[in-house]
Amino acid sequence: MSAETRWLTATEERAWRGLLRMSDLLVNRAGHSMQAGFGLSATDYTVLAELTRTPDGRLRIQELSRVLGWEKSRVSHHLARMVKRGLVAREECADDRRGAYVVVTAAGREAITAAAPRHVEDVRRFFLDHLTPGQITLLAEIADLIIERNAEDR
Template sequence: MAETRWLDEREQRAWRGLLAMHTQLTARMHRDLQADSGLSLADFDVLVQLTDQAEPSLRFGDLAEALQWEKSRLSHHLARMEKRGLVSRKPSKDDARGNIVSLTRLGRTAIEQAAPAHVEKVRHLVFDQLDENQVDTLAAITEAVLARLNAPRAASAERAGHDGTAA
């Protein structure tokens, strides 16, 4: 096994920066959102998905898929949101296993009231600090990394120490 290739100076700068930025950015947005509207970032994401639909109700599974959340996570989270009256769940008629998740009036009010300030915050904190080239480069970076994360055979390629193209 070859020696570890550590990160050089520039890579460390980018890596540490990325971690610090994400931590501080989400912490800040979470605190502000919570203070403004009583919603968490997770609540916000759920409510956005329900609002984006033509119908403000979705199959549980479709919602999980749209959010890219595990079902277990969504189940726990909806239980908390339901207790607070933001969403409601009722059994589906088509499939007695299925649940339909709907936005309540309270949930709709909450998201409509919270969204503008939240978007403005993203703009102020992030995009107002970047030029066009940086925005596009950021998008390209994320897409490259996501492509690698979702690449097939990634695990064995990592162990073998070369890229995924088979011999």
């Protein structure tokens, strides 16, 4: 660290705070919609979406943690709640006794299949419909860059 603090300019602070507020707002609005319509929290939906992106509907818990960018303890606690509700199941890893898989259940597949059309509608209504195609492309490029650069530090 240098001795000089590089304080944020007004525009930099506006961008940073705006990003945080926008993220919270979008997650909360979409989460309320998922909860009210399907009994799923925003984090339930996120976990189910990641699992159903894989061909066999399963991921190592460590890989799920990495993909989501969550601490292992957060993933473990959330998965425990989802297991109790029958949305996912835990399976031991045959080739690595320390590892485990999380697998989407039939109930979990039903839940995300029912919720996905509303989720897509919400993403469009709360987010995409307010942007031009060029802004969406630019935002996607910015997100990819920030994620890539910060993943290098892990």
